[in-house]
Amino acid sequence: MNSICVYCGSSDDIHPDYKDAGRQMGRLLAENSITLVYGGGKTGIMGALAEGALAAGGQVIGVIVESMNTPALAQGGLTRLEVTATIHQRKARMYELAEGYIALPGGFGTFDELFETITWGQIGIHQKPIGLLNVRGYFDPLTAVIDHAQREGFIFPEHRQLLCMADSPVRLLDAMQQHQHPVEAVRRWMRQ
Numbered sequence: 001m002n003s004i005c006v007y008c009g010s011s012d013d014i015h016p017d018y019k020d021a022g023r024q025m026g027r028l029l030a031e032n033s034i035t036l037v038y039g040g041g042k043t044g045i046m047g048a049l050a051e052g053a054l055a056a057g058g059q060v061i062g063v064i065v066e067s068m069n070t071p072a073l074a075q076g077g078l079t080r081l082e083v084t085a086t087i088h089q090r091k092a093r094m095y096e097l098a099e100g101y102i103a104l105p106g107g108f109g110t111f112d113e114l115f116e117t118i119t120w121g122q123i124g125i126h127q128k129p130i131g132l133l134n135v136r137g138y139f140d141p142l143t144a145v146i147d148h149a150q151r152e153g154f155i156f157p158e159h160r161q162l163l164c165m166a167d168s169p170v171r172l173l174d175a176m177q178q179h180q181h182p183v184e185a186v187r188r189w190m191r192q
Helices: 016-031 044-055 087-097 108-122 140-151 169-178 183-191
Strands: 003-007 035-038 060-065 080-084 101-103 130-133 163-166
Touching: 003 016, 003 087, 003 108, 016 035, 016 044, 016 169, 035 044, 035 087, 044 060, 060 087, 080 087, 087 108, 101 108, 108 130, 130 169, 140 163, 163 169
Parallel strands: 003 035, 003 101, 035 060, 060 080, 101 130, 130 163
Antiparallel strands: none
């Protein structure tokens, strides 16, 4: 993978472990010559992520919506900042630039981006790895809901394998590099 899109929260009112994990993830991507693609913000985990990558000499592409491209919200000093008119264009552009996806803790925006990416993988639009960095067990309740949906028959077991999850950036990146997309599950789902 030469580029990874990271979805994450922009709130500053969070436990410091979340920002630390963002910095570590940014640094790890830079150290592995993987371009970071993200939402272009400078607050919360988003800002820590970009700062970690930039401090380690990494390439960072921010994709931000025009209404959020303000001095208070947009990260300066990026390799490149792209501005889109709508959130839909922003998500499409981040998707286009990335060869893999990672979600760090976040709120509604992070969940929206994550689930859209999973859905695209489920229906065969892409075969790129998707990872969850499970800082402080943040994604445990979410994966419990996903597992419940699988038990109830709404998600094929093979589609559950679309998600890699680890509690450290190093383990997550390793898992994503080993990931095998469930191609047969996509074909089976599209036939049924």
